[in-house]
Structures are given as C-alpha cells and as structure tokens.
Amino acid sequence: MAKITFQPSGKSIDVELGTELLRAASQAGIEIETPCGGEGTCGKCIGKIISGKVDSDSSGYLSNEDIAEGFVLTCRTKTLDTPLTIEFSENLGSEGGQFGNSDEDISLVRKELFPKEKEFEPLAKKIFLNVPEPKTNDGLSDIDRLKKAIQNELGKNEIVFPLQVIRSVADTLRSHDRKITLTYVKDSNRYIIINVEPGDTTTYLFGIAVDVGTTTISVQLISQHDGKAIATATDYNSQVKCGLDVISRINYAKRPERLQELRNLVLESINKLIFKLCDKKQIKNSDISDAVVSGNTTMAHLLLGLNPEYIRLEPYTPTLLKTPYLVASEVGININPNSLIYFSPAVGSYVGGDITAGILCTDLASDTQNIHLFIDIGTNGEIVVGNSEFLLACACSAGPAFEGGGIDCGMRAATGAIEKVDIDSETGTPKYQTIGNVKPKGICGTGMISLLANLLLTGWIDHAGKFNRAKTSPSIKIAGKYGYYIITGASESGTGKPIQISELDIDNIIRAKAAIYSACSLMLKHIGITFNEITTIYIAGGFGRFIDLKLAATIGLVPELPIEKFKYIGNSSLIGSYMVCISQAYKEKQNVIANRVTYFDLSNEPGYMDQYTAALFLPHTDLDLFPSVKSENST
Ligand code: FES
Numbered sequence: 098m099a100k101i102t103f104q105p106s107g108k109s110i111d112v113e114l115g116t117e118l119l120r121a122a123s124q125a126g127i128e129i130e131t132p133c134g135g136e137g138t139c140g141k142c143i144g145k146i147i148s149g150k151v152d153s154d155s156s157g158y159l160s161n162e163d164i165a166e167g168f169v170l171t172c173r174t175k176t177l178d179t180p181l182t183i184e185f186s187e188n189l190g191s192e193g194g195q196f197g198n199s200d201e202d203i204s205l206v207r208k209e210l211f212p213k214e215k216e217f218e219p220l221a222k223k224i225f226l227n228v229p230e231p232k233t234n235d236g237l238s239d240i241d242r243l244k245k246a247i248q249n250e251l252g253k254n255e256i257v258f259p260l261q262v263i264r265s266v267a268d269t270l271r272s273h274d275r276k277i278t279l280t281y282v283k284d285s286n287r288y289i290i291i292n293v294e295p296g297d298t299t300t301y302l303f304g305i306a307v308d309v310g311t312t313t314i315s316v317q318l319i320s321q322h323d324g325k326a327i328a329t330a331t332d333y334n335s336q337v338k339c340g341l342d343v344i345s346r347i348n349y350a351k352r353p354e355r356l357q358e359l360r361n362l363v364l365e366s367i368n369k370l371i372f373k374l375c376d377k378k379q380i381k382n383s384d385i386s387d388a389v390v391s392g393n394t395t396m397a398h399l400l401l402g403l404n405p406e407y408i409r410l411e412p413y414t415p416t417l418l419k420t421p422y423l424v425a426s427e428v429g430i431n432i433n434p435n436s437l438i439y440f441s442p443a444v445g446s447y448v449g450g451d452i453t454a455g456i457l458c459t460d461l462a463s464d465t466q467n468i469h470l471f472i473d474i475g476t477n478g479e480i481v482v483g484n485s486e487f488l489l490a491c492a493c494s495a496g497p498a499f500e501g502g503g504i505d506c507g508m509r510a511a512t513g514a515i516e517k518v519d520i521d522s523e524t525g526t527p528k529y530q531t532i533g534n535v536k537p538k539g540i541c542g543t544g545m546i547s548l549l550a551n552l553l554l555t556g557w558i559d560h561a562g563k564f565n566r567a568k569t570s571p572s573i574k575i576a577g578k579y580g581y582y583i584i585t586g587a588s589e590s591g592t593g594k595p596i597q598i599s600e601l602d603i604d605n606i607i608r609a610k611a612a613i614y615s616a617c618s619l620m621l622k623h624i625g626i627t628f629n630e631i632t633t634i635y636i637a638g639g640f641g642r643f644i645d646l647k648l649a650a651t652i653g654l655v656p657e658l659p660i661e662k663f664k665y666i667g668n669s670s671l672i673g674s675y676m677v678c679i680s681q682a683y684k685e686k687q688n689v690i691a692n693r694v695t696y697f698d699l700s701n702e703p704g705y706m707d708q709y710t711a712a713l714f715l716p717h718t719d720l721d722l723f724p725s726v727k728s729e730n731s732t
Pocket residue numbers: 130131132133134135136137138139140141142143170171172173
C-alpha cells in the first residue's frame with residue numbers, strides 16, 4: 098500500500114501500489130474534471146509532486162521543464178512504494194465549476210407539436226376492476242380470480258404477473274373490498290401487469306420522457322390520464338467530469354469499473370431529476386409507469402452498461418440500435434420497478450435515438466414536395482436532410498460550447514443566464530438581459546451568439562474572433578496573449594465573480610459553429626443542392642429559450658436565408674420522447690423513420706477538413722455566402 102496526501106485539502110488515502118493518481122484522488126473525494134476521458138490530452142488533471150516517487154508518462158502533454166519541476170498528468174501517473182504528497186491548484190477539487198447546477202426548469206416544449214387527441218395512447222394503461230369474492234372449495238387462488246376478472250374486461254390473452262405484483266395481490270384485494278385498479282401494458286398477445294392498487298386510481302397515471310444528452314439531461318413528467326406534460330427538469334449530465342464529448346467518454350469507459358462509474362453517474366442524474374419532479378408535483382415515483390428514453394448511441398450504451406468501445410472502432414458497430422422493452426428495475430431508473438422502458442431507436446453509431454425522436458417533431462419524413470433540413474445543435478451536432486422519399490443524416494463533433502460547456506462562464510439556459518447582449522459601438526460596453534431578470538450567473542448558448550454577433554457587427558472583434566487591440570474599451574481587458582470581454586464585474590454578478598468571455602472561449606464557439614455549418618454544406622453538396630433549395634431549416638437544441646437566427650447567421654452558425662425558413666423547435670429529443678410516450682402511433686412512425694435514414698459518414702469525405710477550415714471565421718472565409726455581413730463590412 099502507498100499513502101497519498103493531497104494538498105491543499107490535506108486529504109489522504111492509502112491505495113494499492115500502482116494505483117493511478119487520478120483514481121486515488123477520486124477515491125479520496127477530490128473530483129477532477131477529465132474532459133479528455135483520462136487520455137492525457139486535456140491537461141485538466143495536472144498535479145505537482147511535492148514529495149515521493151511516481152511512475153509517470155506525462156511527456157506527451159507536459160514539457161521537460163514542467164516534468165523536471167514535478168508536474169505530472171495524474172491520469173498518466175501511478176504510485177510507487179513511497180508515501181506521496183501531491184498538490185493540485187486551488188480551483189481543482191472544488192464543487193460545481195463550469196458545470197454548476199441550477200434548480201431552474203425551463204420547458205422548451207412547443208405546444209403546437211403535441212400529438213392530436215385521437216393519437217393519445219400511452220403504453221401503460223389503468224383499468225378499474227371489481228374482483229369476485231373467494232368461495233370455499235372453488236379451488237381458485239387470488240391470482241386465478243384476478244386473471245379471470247382481467248380477461249373478462251380485456252380479452253383472453255396471456256397475463257404476466259411479476260413477483261413483486263404477486264406479493265401485493267392478497268392484501269390489496271382485501272383492503273378495498275376487492276375493488277382494485279390495475280396498471281398494465283399490452284405487449285403483442287399478452288398483458289404485463291405493472292401494479293395493483295386498492296380502490297379507483299384510474300385518473301392517476303404518470304409517464305416520463307427522458308432526453309439523455311452528452312452534456313445535459315432533461316426529464317419531463319407526463320400525466321398519462323390526459324397526455325399533458327406537467328413539469329420538466331433539466332440538469333447537466335454528471336458524466337461531464339469524465340469527458341466532454343462521446344469519444345472522451347468511450348475512452349474513459351475502457352476499464353470495466355469506469356464503465357460502471359459512467360452508468361452510475363448518468364443514472365444518478367436521471368433519478369435526481371425524477372425525484373425533483375415527483376417532489377414538485379407531490380407524487381410517488383412508483384406512480385410513474387411508463388418511460389421513453391432518447392439519447393445518442395453512446396449515451397444509450399453507457400446508460401445500459403454496454404461497452405461502447407466498438408462504436409469508435411471500424412466498422413463502428415454498436416451493440417444495439419433497437420432496444421427491446423426493458424424493465425425499470427433492471428435499467429436502474431427509479432420509477433415503478435415493473436414498468437417497461439422504451440428506448441428511441443438509433444440509426445447508427447453516430448445518429449441515435451435523440452435524432453429519430455427529433456425528426457418526429459418535424460415534416461422532414463412526410464413532405465412529398467419539399468426538402469427540409471434538421472440541425473440538432475448539441476455537443477454532437479447531427480444533421481438530417483430529406484423528405485418523404487429520402488432521409489440522409491450525418492454527425493459532427495461540435496463540443497459542448499452552446500450548452501455552456503468548455504466556456505469559463507458558460508451555463509445552460511436557466512435563470513440567471515445572460516441570453517442577450519447588445520454592444521455600444523462607441524464604447525464597446527454591453528447591455529445585457531438575463532433569463533428571469535436576475536443577477537447574471539453565466540452566459541448560455543443564445544447569449545454567446547448574441548454577444549459574438551454584436552461584437553463583430555460593432556467592430557470590437559475581427560473575423561478571427563480576436564479583440565480589436567487598436568481601440569480601448571472599459572469592457573475589454575488584454576492579459577498576456579489573450580483578450581477578455583467583461584460582461585459584468587464581480588459586484589454586479591450573481592456569482593461574486595466577473596462574467597467574462599475570453600478569446601479562448603470564442604475559439605471554442607467558433608469551432609462549434611464551424612463544425613455544424615461545414616457538415617451542413619458538405620451534406621447538401623453531396624446530394625447536389627444548395628441551402629436556397631431547402632424549404633425549412635429546423636433548429637433543435639437546448640441552448641436557449643429563443644435563438645436570434647439573424648445573429649446566428651451573422652456568426653456563420655446557420656446559413657443566411659430568409660428568416661421565415663427557420664423554425665426553432667427547442668429540445669426535439671425531449672419533445673419526440675414525449676410524443677412516443679403518449680402515443681403508440683408515434684412510436685410506430687419513429688420506427689419507420691429509423692429504418693429509412695441513411696447515414697452519411699463525413700470522415701470519409703475528402704472535402705470535410707477544407708470546408709471546416711473555411712468556416713473557422715466569423716462568419717466564414719467566403720463572405721459572399723453571408724451578404725449581410727459583407728455589406729456591413731463595406732459600410
Ligand atoms: S490529461 Fe488527464 S484527464 Fe485529461
């Protein structure tokens with residue numbers, strides 16, 4: 098064993114020889130973000146060896162001088178047979194940070210996309226039954242009599258009782274004079290009984306729609322009595338500390354104990370949100386009898402504890418694309434343990450159930466005349482183009498910038514997020530607006546778009562996203578190599594720290610928008626059409642309550658087209674999950690969509706890097722594509 102002491106916290110722990118220092122820190126309760134998934138490429142886990150000896154391979158990232166001073170990548174360093182003291186910088190091991198939580202719920206669901214009343218048919222249903230009295234010598238058990246009563250009402254199908262339900266039947270039948278409410282699911286030619294309750298509770302039935310994003314998770318509580326969404330809660334996916342994007346998470350999951358850790362983290366995030374919603378609506382989690390989960394293919398694998406490694410290795414084969422109904426207690430989602438969980442079907446390794454759920458919210462798959470484009474702006478950017486005749490999808494890694502990740506003062510769209518910033522062209526000073534009109538806590542995706550576009554239009558940043566060093570503004574600070582734009586000082590902010598955005602943050606945003614724009618243009622080029630031939634561009638993503646599409650075009654995130662062509666549909670993965678949760682017809686439609694989509698692999702396209710590089714400017718190197726910005730420039 099080796100004793101390790103961590104400074105400045107003073108925490109210590111005894112670990113097996115050869116234990117990786119990052120793992121030891123985690124065991125000691127020191128949480129360190131690992132955006133690269135422990136691959137030795139992000140430098141977030143750097144520590145300094147104060148005393149003791151280690152076996153380290155940090156040379157790929159750290160310079161020889163750094164290593165000589167004792168710095169190591171703790172994800173690439175193991176303990177040796179000596180007591181060890183290691184120091185982390187003050188900002189490591191602290192709670193929250195850039196992924197700090199917010200309690201606020203922002204529902205992005207658009208009412209007009211809800212299914213019509215006639216399409217309302219949830220998977221789990223309830224029925225009120227009056228079960229006959231037992232008689233001496235009739236030879237029938239409680240379950241036999243219950244079965245008969247069910248078959249009288251629902252028909253002579255096979256009936257499946259989970260053991261937990263069987264255990265509760267005797268007492269439930271006797272507590273309300275054999276008047277009971279049964280929750281069941283019809284699966285092919287059988288009924289699966291989920292719950293037996295005393296009395297008539299038929300109006301009290303709930304389901305949940307779950308969007309498992311790489312960066313954020315949303316859960317929506319639905320009353321399955323009338324199909325209404327009654328509350329939504331969103332938070333960061335706790336896995337973000339183990340890697341910012343899907344590839345980093347796959348790398349992190351290489352070891353079995355880490356795969357389990359990732360599964361536990363995502364379940365913890367989902368279950369916390371379920372608890373919060375139940376608490377808010379004063380219902381028990383066991384009253385939730387139905388769940389639809391949508392997420393990208395990697396997130397679905399990690400949630401189910403499936404090894405995601407083969408998703409990233411040629412020929413990119415996931416364990417499954419279509420998941421059979423699974424039981425809640427096996428999956429680990431804290432609702433009624435006998436409930437069935439439905440996962441939205443995926444198309445391939447990089448186009449998951451979140452996208453088939455998203456397409457469901459649009460006219461993409463059904464329009465016989467026009468071609469539409471769907472862009473889901475998330476950590477994974479997914480793009481689908483098509484109509485009733487064809488559906489073509491591709492995916493690109495945009496990073497979590499628009500969801501607040503990887504940006505120092507970034508946050509998701511919740512109360513306190515700056516969502517709009519106007520810039521005074523003379524002084525460069527900002528005028529901002531926050532969600533909820535409270536003191537700012539950070540800046541969300543829509544705020545970043547607004548800030549960057551207005552800084553560009555007023556000439557305070559150039560096309561490369563660098564601050565204009567020829568002018569001075571009280572809001573711009575240049576420190577060393579980098580410039581910072583201070584939206585608000587510490588005294589005015591809701592965090593006690595200034596809310597600012599650096600040139601490094603701007604680089605991240607530019608890379609995110611370039612990935613999305615270049616993927617769109619390359620896919621359209623592949624099918625031989627231009628943006629002008631697209632009838633509707635659906636923009637999906639949970640990066641704000643609204644998005645100013647004119648400003649999004651100003652920075653080159655979306656093409657410059659008439660504004661009527663765009664429809665912002667919010668978190669379409671969550672909306673699609675909701676639709677499937679309350680309608681079997683939508684579930685069928687989603688399956689048809691999943692079978693129809695063809696995957697277009699950008700990495701095999703020789704022109705992708707050129708397109709991407711050309712888009713690494715605000716808005717683009719080719720200003721002819723963005724005539725408004727070009728004309729602003731020439732005035
Ligand atoms: S370099 Fe160690 S976690 Fe990224």
